[in-house]
Amino acid sequence: MGSVFKARWAVCLLAVCMAACACLLGGCAAGEASGGVLKVGVRADVVGFSSYNEHTGKFYGAEVDIAEELARRLGYAGAEFTAVTPESREEMLQRGAVDCLIACYSVSDERSELFDFSPEYCTDSIILVAQDTSLIKGIDDLGGCTFGVMSGANTAPQLARHLAEVGFSDGKQLSASSDGCDAEYDTWHLMMYSSYQELSDALESGEVDVMACDGVIAKAYLNDERVILPGFSIDPQRYAVATQKGSALSGRVGDAVRGMVDDGTVAAIIDAWD
Amino acid sequence: MMYRTKGKAVILAVAIAVSMVVMGILLNGMQERLQLESLDHEIRQEAAELPGVLQAAADETVGNEETFDAIYQSKAESVAFMARNDVGFEASDAKMREYKDLLKVDNIMVVARDGQVVAKAADTKANFAYDRFNALRVTFDTGKASDAVEIELPERGWLERYYACALDDDSMVVIENSPSELRELVDGTSSTASVLKDMTVGRNGYVMAVSARDYLVTYSPDTAVVGADALEAGLDVSELEDGNFFHAEFNGEALYCGVFQIDDAYYLYCVPEADLAGSRAITVGVILFVFLAVMAAVALYGIFVMQEGLRAGAGEGSVSFGGYRYNKAIGKKAIVLSIVGFLAIVGVAFYMQTLFALSSQAVANGQRCAEVSETLASNTKRADVLEDQYAQRYLDKNHLAAYMIERNPELVSHGKLVEMADALQVAYVYVFDGNGNMTASNTSQRSYSLSNTYGDSSYAFRSLLAGKDEFIQEPSVNASTGEVDQWLGVALYDDSGIASGLVQIGVRTSNLATLMKSLQIDHVLDGVKVGSEGFAFALGKEDDTVAYYPNAKYIGKSAEELGLEKTQIKDGFSDYITVGGERYFANCTELADYYLFVAGPEGELMAERGPLSVATGVIALICLLFVFAVLSLEHRAQGEPGEQGRPSARRGHRGSDARMVNVVMADGRTKRTESAVSRWLNGSMAWNEKSPEQKLATVIRWFAGVGVFCVFLAVVFGDRVFSSDSVFAYILGDDWERGVNVFAVTASIMYACVAITVATIAQWVLRLLSDVLGTRGETVCRLLSSVVKYGMVVFMLYWCLGVLGVDTATLLASMGIITLALSFGAKDLITDILCGLFIIFEGEFRVGDIIQVGSSTGTVMEIGVRTTKIKNGAGDVLVLRNSGISNVVNKTKLDSYANVDVVIPTGESLPYVENVLSRELPKVAERVPEILDGPFYKGVVELTDSAMTIRVVATCSETDRAALERSLKREMKLLLSRNDIAPYQLTCEHDEAEPTADELMENAAQLKEADAFSEQQANAARNVGNDARK
DSSP, X not given: OHHHHHHHHHHHHHHHHHHHHXXXXXXXXXXXXXXXXXXXXXXXXXXXXXXXXXXXXXXXXXXXXXXXXXXXXTTOSEEEEEEOOTTTHHHHHHHTSSSEEOXXXXXXHHHHHHXXXXXXXXXXXXXXXXXXGGTOOSGGGGTTOEEXXXXXXXXXXXXXXXXXXXXXXXXXXXXXXXXXXXXXXXXXXXXXXXXXXXXXXXXXXXXXSEEEEEHHHHHHXXXXXXXXXXXXXXXXXXXXXXXXXXXXXXXXXXXXXXXXXXXXXXXXXXXXXX | OHHHHHHHHHHHXXXXXXXXXXXXXXXXXXXXXXXXXXXXXXXXXXXXXXXXXXXXXXXXXXXXXXXXXXXXXXXXXXXXXXXXXXXXXXXXXXXXXXXXXXXXXXXXXXXXTTSOEEEESSOOSOOTTSGGXXXXXXXXXXXXXXXXXXXXXXXXXXXXXXXXXXXXXXXXXXXXXXXXXXXXXXXXXXXXXXXXTTOEETTTEEEEEEETTTOBEEEOSSTTTXXXXXXXXXXXXXXXXXXXXXXXXXXXXXXXXXXXXXXXXXXXXXXXXXXHHHHHHHHHHHHHHHHXXXXXXXXXXXXXXXXXXXXXOOOOOEEEETTEEEEHHHHHHHHHHHHHHHHHHHHHHHHHHHHXXXXXXXXXXXHHHHHHHHHHHHXXXXXXXXXXXXXXXXXXXXXXXXXXXXXXGGGOSHXXXXXXXXXXXXXXXXXXXXXXXXXXXXXXXXXXXXXXXXXXXXXXGGGGTTTOOEEEOOOEEOTTTOOEEEEEEEEEEOXXXXXXXXXXXXXXXXXXXXXXXXXXXXXXXXXXXXXXXXXXXXXXXXXXXXXXXXXXXXXXXXXXXXXXXXXXXXXXXXXEEEETTEEEEEEEXXXXXXXXXXXXXXXXXXXXXXXXXXXXXXXXXXXXHHHHHHHHEEEOOTTOOSOOOOOOSSOSSXXXXXXXXXXXXXXSOEEXXXXXXXXXXXXXXXXXXXXXXXXXXXHHHXXXXXXXXXXXXXXXXXXXXXXXXXXXXXHXXXXXXXXXXXHHHHHHHHHHHHHHHHHHHHHHHHHHHHHHSOHHHHHHHHHHHHHHHHHHHHHHHHHHHHHTTOOHHHHHHHHHHHHHHHHHHSHHHHHHHHHHHHHHHHTSOOTTOEEEETTEEEEEEEEOSSEEEEEETTSOEEEEEGGGOOSEEEOOOSOEEXXXXXXXXXXXXXXXXXXXXXXXXXXXXXXXXXXXXXXXXXXXXXXXXXXXXXXXXXXXXXXXXXXXXXXXXXXXXXXXXXXXXXXXXXXXXXXXXXXXXXXHHHHHHHHHHHHHHHHHHHHHTTTSSOGGGO
16 A cells, blocks of 8 residues: 555656656746747738738738848747737737737737837828718718727727817717627717728728728728828827737847837838838 | 870860850840840830820720719619609609619619618618718709719629619619629720730730739739739739839749839739740850850861871971960961851851841731731720610610600600700700601701601601611711711600601710720720830721821821832731831731731841840950960970971871872862772771861761751751740741741751751661662662752752742743753753762862873862863863763772783793892882882783783872883883893893902992982973873
8 A cells, every 4th residue: 555655656756847847948948949930920911011821821011021030130040920810919929829919019008018019110090991982071071970990909999089089079988789899989880890801891881981990901901982081090009019028038029129120120121011 | 295285175175165154154144134125125115104004094994984874874864854754753663673674774773861762673782871872862962863882892792883863852763783894894995904915015025013002913914813912923022113123933934024113003014034035045055056166166177187297297387486386287277267167156146136136026026916906806896896785775765765755745845855865865856746747856946857758867767657666877977066976766656556756866976986996996006016116007908008107197198108018018928118218127917907017126126136246256256366376376395306207108007998098289289188989988987097177077067967956856846845936936937028038048047957857867777778788779779869869959949949939930940941042052051060060969079189081181170160170190281071071080099009011031930030029029119219018029910922921010199100100110120130031131141150249339330320310310300291191
């Protein structure tokens, strides 16, 4: 009986030791990533910044190039890309599925509490796009209109705040559907869509009267029959690289991005894709 | 010395290899640069015009949209008109369905101002309550039909255009119709694709459009590429900047591209690199091959001469300067070869450039012609379709007018008809009663009656009263307004279904006319570009006047005024033309109504030719100079013996198989030639036996052989290697003009190469056969071989003359007549000329040969067209007519034999004589230097009861034979006398006593004196008294 006990103790000890070793090794791998790959979360649907091509299975765009340059500067062998959506990206970074986000992810106070941000590599602003047959010419024609936004992006709160600031609305949400995708405000209505294509289709069919999104994204969905409403923009959207709060990577990423911005690398990349 | 020759050979080989590489790289680079420069120029020129062209297309698209919208707006207004004028309108689904059929639209609805659908013919996906449709509600303010609202959601299968017209303050009629017809029209005539489709760059280049927003290919001539991701296909995003020129790989095809950005699109002018490289590769390849052949020939010849000099013991003259010695013998020959080679290289370079420039232009022109005629053919079809479409549309309006009038006869009044014409958007509405008299119209005309006279334009409308339902008249020019109007009519029926009158409408066909214009030949040809300056023009077929020309001042002029000749105006023409004082290379194609010309200016074509030929020449000159220097100069080493010993008179290899012979030309120069027998032997000569010239000839033959065989392969297997639109295929095709032009010459050369290869192979097979067959077989084989040779020559002559534009059939016929005519006057002359040709072809003898014709023997000085000149031993020149030269004995051989027969009495002891000869003959050989071998005792050649004749022979050269025979006879006399052989003994009796020493000495001194005299006399009379070489 005693020998059985002893054997069990030995197995336990061994397991603990192995676990410790694994932790150590894991720690080493995380801390000193030199030679490995940098796992980057990028968008799959923002043409020009990062879009996924089904034929080649690769991502293309300015953010992709920035990520590769970043990985090079940090001493990685390369960058590995994972598609993220506005809804999933925060969770994926928190979970560690990706090392960082370079995904048209803009800096905000709320987000800064959750993640570390590098200096911004690009700035943008939220704009409104309408069909010209709706005869909406400016913000004055928007009373009672339906605004379409991308769910998961921070466009909706910013839009609500901005509309309140300019005196268009009192900013209070009157009602909302259970998933929050269909909300009613005093002078306007909010609809959320899970992809930009759906958002654009809703604008085409008339379900939404105006589409609110980041300028770079809106550009991809402009055509002859759509207009950007003049005199409306929510500035600035500062796109930056997000890393886990307090991670060892944060500082190095910040330095590398600052370096890339300072020496004109980022400007050159964005210019090439413009 | 041997070591030095080898060293030089290595230096030369390296030099040739290096110069080949340099030449290849330089030529390739230069040609590429010139090509790209001219492409850049062309692309920039086209790109500068692009914005204007695109703007025009965009304007046309807007026009097309307006026209399309107007049709449906008019339908909406018609419904509104009916609603307002009590034509049985009601807001019910049934009525909507009736209107849907009547108006031929996809769906028709009555919609309230707030977007509520009141009545509909079919379900709609649209929610008119959305702001998206605010543009439709504008009709409530204007009272007119609204602008169109288009919704395009292909994923939901939703592509519709909406038009509205207010019925009253709170409801409007909405027409829903698919714009697919409009899309087709725009795609075909005014879309970006339809504009870019006609654009070309270089020969096979094209324009591709890539969206600057998402990098998708929006247009490419290859429809499979349209919609593909340009970046995925291989373009680099950083290259896509306005005004950038770059090389890229696109979809696996290497391209040279120029990018221009206009608004939200990149326009890429793409030229396949394979096109550029293809023409480069063949041109550069051929030039390099000739360059290699020339360089190798010069260098090898020098080396052969050096080797020969070594063997013969280099005794040639040389000039020394500095530390170097210039070898005159090699130098002179190398200079001649170099000059000829240089000319050959420059000539070939120039020729190849011309050939490729012209043929690729011809190919490009041909392609353009084919494209234009295709476009025109499809346009003709389109025009028919368009006419039908418009006629149907007008007819619909007419039926609608009849529908309204039948339901509300009160509309037949001037005021209502004006409104109706407005709603229907037609110029005129006339209503006639059952007698053909006008009851009302929208015009100010008081009365009008349809004509009763057959042939009048309005008479035809009476058929509507006679049971016909509808009638469409061809468009005609209105005499009073000058506009093109088209008139249509539809019968009106009373309740019992009897024709009770008719409604006639008149429409302005300007829209149709505008559309039709875009399909006309001038519109099509306007977009045709060949290179940066090339263009297309057309001649009317009936009167040969210019129907279209880019410069309007030529339009309407006759072909002669333009500078064209009658022979140039035909289908398939492809050659130079002169138009307006400028030379163009043009192709002509016959179309249904026109002769279409596509022309490229000569200057542009030939831009590359000059610089490239000059560059080739300069490089070749430098290389040849270097090779020349290496060959003819050698470092003078101290202490080296200048002479390598005298050439020995007795050559190492002797005998009947020696095939090289020295001949003395009439002017005294000695040359080596092949012996007469050897020329007709099948077996080839051992390399070392050949003279440098023969070795050179062999080397050149090798090169020529390789070249000819390559051309042969290319011709035979060309269609598998080269695509059908390649330059090569063009030359082999028969599309060029017969005549003396670069294509015909090239084709002749190529066909000749094929024939030569075939004939050579046939001859080779026959030769192999003759080796294994018996003598009879060999006879047949040699005969066949000869037949093959002459057959080939005659066939090629006939064929190539045909290719060069000579009418061979006529030529043959006229030859007969000429021969007949000449046979009376100058029969012999013709015979002489033909015989001369055959002497050369058959190779009976060459200049320098020793031949015997009849009784005359001599050295051939010259083989002329009519006569052959022979110099005989006496220095006389015999002029023989070629026809008179028959039964030729060609005596050109390595060695002749001098034979001397000596008659000795039968009583003499033969063994004694033979012993004497065996002792004495070697001494004779020493005393007579002309003897190459021998003398040999041949034995008794004649025997009678009193005398026997013995023969002694010695080998010598043919030129020495007569003299040697004399010397031999003398020697025989001396040796016979010395040995007291009857009857040649000095005294008549046998003297048994030994001669004293004094006597011996005296005899020896005497003999020496006689020898000296004989030799001196022979030399003095060398050129005298040599008749018949005795």
